[in-house]
Amino acid sequence: MRLTAILRASRIPVSQFTWLASLKVAQLQRIARATGIQSSGTKNVLTARIEAALCQRLVIPAQEKNRNDWSVLSIDMGIQNLAFAHLRVPRASLIQTAAPAPLRPVLTAWHRLKVSEIGTLDLEGTGAKIDVAGIVSEPEAESLPSTKTVKAKAKPAAGLKEAFSPDLYAATAYTLITSLLSAYKPTHILIERQRFRSGSGSAVQEWTIRVGVLEGMLHAVLHTLRHERGSELAEIEVQGIEPKRVVQYWEDLDSDTAPRSDDSTKKGRASAREVKKAKIDLVGRWLNSTLDLNISENGASSSSGEMEPGAILDRKICLAADMSALHDLAGAYLRKWRGEGTRKKSLSVADSGNAIGKLDDLADCLLQGVTWVEWQVMRERLAREGFEAIERT
Known part of the structure; x- marks a missing residue:
């Protein structure tokens, strides 16, 4: 078997993962789904694919000795309805084993917007600087504008809804990426992969072409900026994430999160509507647990008593x-998810359950980011513990 470039660079002998050869195809597929790897192919193909991913996880920690916590930007x-979430991921959480109170990713920003409005978006609204780890520091009067907001420099690209113009899309993609890089200093950028057909339909919808073009432009802008700015952005990792693998991960991890109904059971697969609802529900459960238990950033909880099943x-x-603003948005998400109405007349946009609009885009970007982090944790555990890491999970 030929060694891939990753395996050669890692200088780790392939024999270190000989335990993979003793596994059945179903077990290899289970590992692939638990680590975000493509799960199709023969046993030899799956084994090689998994070996490459595990070897990479053993090499990365040595390269990150001087890095701060991960700054993960997840884009739906x-x-x-473009949405993004920014997560600060403690480095210790990437290598820890099971613990009573494991460190968790910290959500520091969560937005949904029209891409034409990026020029007026207040990314933080605090006037504070954000370093590579996502840690907020106090604003400096000399270096920050008096408005105490972090806004995109370019004007919004008008007409994106009506016109399909590459030059408008290119300008918007550049403004979006440079604004996000400046605000969050990400170490990892995750971009949702697009499909040209949905629901196994034969027709290609116009909106999918538009979103696909914008997706390609985001990757192109990032690729260009990394080469132009050299060391400043060279270490940023950009990855496309397939939504299907995100759903498969949670279906395997917890049967309660798998979308099911009488119709889906008969057909053997869930509908797009059921999958969307399952993702919204899962994020709703996260927010409900986080806010109700008052979990602090170090993973400690101020609640007392026994935890409910699934907590x-x-x-x-x-x-x-x-x-x-982040807590207001999370609260608005929860109220709409729970179906709670409000009779207050004087509510801010962020605080209104009706004003929050669709929940699926916000849910998708957050779910994508958290899932990717869990993939990396599982790869780390598999590389060090073998298949027992999957069994214990």
Whole structure:
């Protein structure tokens, strides 16, 4: 078997993962789904694919000795409903084993917007600087504008809804990427992969072409900036994430999160509507657990008493402290998810359950980011513990 470039660079003998050869195809597929790897192919193909991913996880920690916590930017693609979430991931959480109170990713930003409005988006609204780890520091009067906001420099690209113009899309893609890089200093950028057909339909919808073009432009802008700016952006990792693998991961991990109904059981697969609802529900459970238990950023909980069944699974994230807009948005998401109405007439946009609009885009970007982090944790555990890591999970 030929060694891939990753295996050669790692200088780790292939024999270190000889335990893979003793596994059945079904077990290899289970590993692939648990680590975000393509699960199709023969046993030899799957084994080689998994070996490459595990060897990479053994090499990366040595390269990251001087790095701060991961700064992960997760983007759910769209034109009228683009959404992104920013997570600060403690490095210790990537190598820890099972623990009573494991460190969790900290959600520091969560937005949904029309891409034409990026020029007026207040990314933080705090006037604070954000370093590579996503840690907020106090604003400096000399270096920050008096408005105390971090706004995109370019004007919004008008007409994106009506016109399919590459030059408008290119300008918007550049403004979006440079604004996000400046605000969050990401170490990893995750971009949702697009499909040209949905629901196994034969027709290619116009909106999928538009979103696909924008997706390609985001990758092109990032590729160009990394080469132009050299060491400043050279270490940023950009990955496309297939939504199907995200759903498969949670279906395998917890049967309660798998979308099921009488119709889906008969057909053997869930509908797009059922999958969407399952993802919205899963993020709703995370936020409900996070806010109700008052989980702090270090993973400690101020609650007392026994935990409800599934509470450990639900405690996947923390909300960054002292970011009122983020907490307002999380609260609005929860109220709409629970179906709670409000009679207050004077509510801010962020605080209104009706104003929050669709939940699926916000859910998708957050779910994508958290899932990717869990893939990396599982790869780390598999590389060091073998198949027992899957069995214990």
